[in-house]
Amino acid sequence: MILEQLIGNLIQGLVLGAIYGMATMGLSLIFGVLRVVNVGHGAFIMVGAFIAWWLFSALGVIPILAIPVALVIGLALGFIFYYSVLRRLIKAPELASLLATFSIGVLLEETAKLIFGSEFRGYNWAVGKITLPMTVLPMTKLYACLGSVLIAVLLYIWFNKTRAGTAMRSVVEDSEGAKVCGVNVEGVYAMSFALGIGLTVVSGVLLTMFIPVGINPYMGGPYTLKAFVIAVLGGLASPYGAFFGGLVFGLIENGSYTLFAFLPGVEPFALTRFFSCMMLLVILLIRPTGLLRAK
Amino acid sequence: MLKVENIESGYGSMQVLWQPSLEVKKGSITSLLGPNGVGKSTLLRTILGSVEPWHGRITYEGRDITPLPTHKKVDLGITLVPEGKHLFVEMTVHENLIMGAYRKEAFQHMHDSLKLVYALFPVLKERDKQKAGSLSGGEQQMLTIARALMTKPKLIMLDEPSQVLAPKLVGEVFETIERLKAEIGLTILLVEQNAEASLKAADYVYIMHEGRIKAEGGAEEIAASRDMREAYLGI
Numbered sequence: 001m002i003l004e005q006l007i008g009n010l011i012q013g014l015v016l017g018a019i020y021g022m023a024t025m026g027l028s029l030i031f032g033v034l035r036v037v038n039v040g041h042g043a044f045i046m047v048g049a050f051i052a053w054w055l056f057s058a059l060g061v062i063p064i065l066a067i068p069v070a071l072v073i074g075l076a077l078g079f080i081f082y083y084s085v086l087r088r089l090i091k092a093p094e095l096a097s098l099l100a101t102f103s104i105g106v107l108l109e110e111t112a113k114l115i116f117g118s119e120f121r122g123y124n125w126a127v128g129k130i131t132l133p134m135t136v137l138p139m140t141k142l143y144a145c146l147g148s149v150l151i152a153v154l155l156y157i158w159f160n161k162t163r164a165g166t167a168m169r170s171v172v173e174d175s176e177g178a179k180v181c182g183v184n185v186e187g188v189y190a191m192s193f194a195l196g197i198g199l200t201v202v203s204g205v206l207l208t209m210f211i212p213v214g215i216n217p218y219m220g221g222p223y224t225l226k227a228f229v230i231a232v233l234g235g236l237a238s239p240y241g242a243f244f245g246g247l248v249f250g251l252i253e254n255g256s257y258t259l260f261a262f263l264p265g266v267e268p269f270a271l272t273r274f275f276s277c278m279m280l281l282v283i284l285l286i287r288p289t290g291l292l293r294a295k
Numbered sequence: 296m297l298k299v300e301n302i303e304s305g306y307g308s309m310q311v312l313w314q315p316s317l318e319v320k321k322g323s324i325t326s327l328l329g330p331n332g333v334g335k336s337t338l339l340r341t342i343l344g345s346v347e348p349w350h351g352r353i354t355y356e357g358r359d360i361t362p363l364p365t366h367k368k369v370d371l372g373i374t375l376v377p378e379g380k381h382l383f384v385e386m387t388v389h390e391n392l393i394m395g396a397y398r399k400e401a402f403q404h405m406h407d408s409l410k411l412v413y414a415l416f417p418v419l420k421e422r423d424k425q426k427a428g429s430l431s432g433g434e435q436q437m438l439t440i441a442r443a444l445m446t447k448p449k450l451i452m453l454d455e456p457s458q459v460l461a462p463k464l465v466g467e468v469f470e471t472i473e474r475l476k477a478e479i480g481l482t483i484l485l486v487e488q489n490a491e492a493s494l495k496a497a498d499y500v501y502i503m504h505e506g507r508i509k510a511e512g513g514a515e516e517i518a519a520s521r522d523m524r525e526a527y528l529g530i
């Protein structure tokens with residue numbers, strides 16, 4: 001019984017983990033290239049969630065088609081915030097960029113509240129379920145998972161096979177070295193920030209496909225926290241590390257939830273959150289460069 | 296080929312360069328000597344544009360290039376072998392070289408350039424699938440020079456290429472620099488602390504002190520002047 005439930009939940013955890021991974025890649029990309037921690041990360045997930053919700057409930061556009069829309073809006077927001085705010089802060093002390101990205105997050109939240117109000121929204125895209133051994137998976141969740149994996153693969157190809165992607169990798173490794181090779185480092189910064197925000201907004205769409213309720217201007221906070229844990233799991237500066245970290249995190253979150261539910265007198269969900277924070281601390285202590293990295 | 300006039304620059308509000316001027320003749324090795332911390336690296340970075348000039352003029356092949364961004368200067372055939380290498384250590388030797396050919400013009404000549412650097416540094420060919428970080432110090436220095444050659448430069452600036460190398464390797468590096476001039480016809484601006492070896496390799500020498508050029512002259516002339524050697528070079 002308990003084993004069956006555990007395996008069922010682990011399958012769900014893997015699916016959710018792929019989406020978590022996707023939702024952290026943008027954070028890692030921005031940190032890797034610009035060395036800026038985007039504290040407003042969750043707010044961009046919220047933007048994606050509202051895009052999916054609004055397109056579906058106002059225009060009847062299915063969430064899969066909301067993905068390209070979210071990407072375009074995310075890229076545009078990324079370029080706007082890069083050139084208006086972040087460009088000046090790259091060489092400034094870290095506190096400046098932390099405050100700036102925090103403020104951008106607040107700005108987005110309050111703008112969303114002005115436009116949509118603060119009630120919780122949800123949508124219901126009914127496209128059936130698929131029955132797996134030990135669990136039942138709504139098709140929307142499956143699509144979201146496949147979408148995440150596909151985007152991760154595309155990003156991998158972009159990084160390794162395209163000129164722009166190679167330039168980004170070189171800046172991550174050594175921006176001084178990239179400069180003497182003739183890489184337009186300033187341009188790479190702008191592009192990476194835009195791409196990171198684009199990915200994050202898209203992940204907001206994918207998250208609503210997994211959890212189509214609770215869409216609200218302030219929904220981003222917990223996702224920021226989770227993204228930090230996942231990014232540290234995967235080694236902070238590596239988008240693939242982040243994807244891997246997401247899978248691990250999804251498994252641990254759902255696995256521990258099942259087990260905690262059997263403990264008498266505890267609220268399993270709250271304990272899960274405690275567990276993830278503990279995990280963050282332990283990893284920072286024993287493997288501060290992430291689970292994937294040897295050093 | 297390159298003319299630097301009354302350059303001022305620095306970091307934040309700290310001024311490092313106080314109007315040094317120098318000229319690099321086509322096909323020559325020009326050496327910039329001086330003790331640690333006087334602004335030699337800053338001058339090279341300012342020429343390439345990764346440190347912004349505040350004042351003064353940089354002319355290259357008769358054209359004012361002072362305000363150009365770094366990547367435009369690389370397009371024009373200027374490159375830098377930076378102090379401390381700045382290799383992409385997680386990439387292979389081959390990938391590092393390909394990065395050198397990043398600009399469009401250089402990319403079109405990539406195969407010829409690869410042949411050239413592999414002929415110049417056969418050991419890099421043997422190790423081309425290895426990560427740059429796994430090479431020895433001497434091999435890494437060769438790779439840094441090779442990567443710079445991949446940009447198809449006409450003017451190559453080297454910032455202390457013999458730093459932290461074993462004495463035997465120092466000789467090899469200087470040999471390589473002389474071959475770059477003799478066999479490929481490159482123009483070279485060489486920053487060094489190893490005054491003795493530089494004086495042998497260079498055609499013309501500038502001596503820098505506290506952000507200013509204190510003395511200049513033909514290499515033999517400087518080497519022969521006891522005053523120069525005692526006052527500035529400590530040899």
Ligand SMILES: Nc1ncnc2c1ncn2[C@@H]1O[C@H](COP(=O)(O)OP(=O)(O)O)[C@@H](O)[C@H]1O
Nearest residue numbers: 306309311329330331332333334335336337338
């Ligand atoms: N990136 C930097 N940021 C701030 N100060 C720097 C930087 N690089 C060098 N400096 C300072 O500028 C001065 C000149 O340094 P540098 O150009 O590296 O001298 P050199 O190459 O002759 O040893 C030194 O006082 C050094 O501390």
Ligand SMILES: [Mg+2]
Nearest residue numbers: 335336337378
């Ligand atoms: Mg120096």
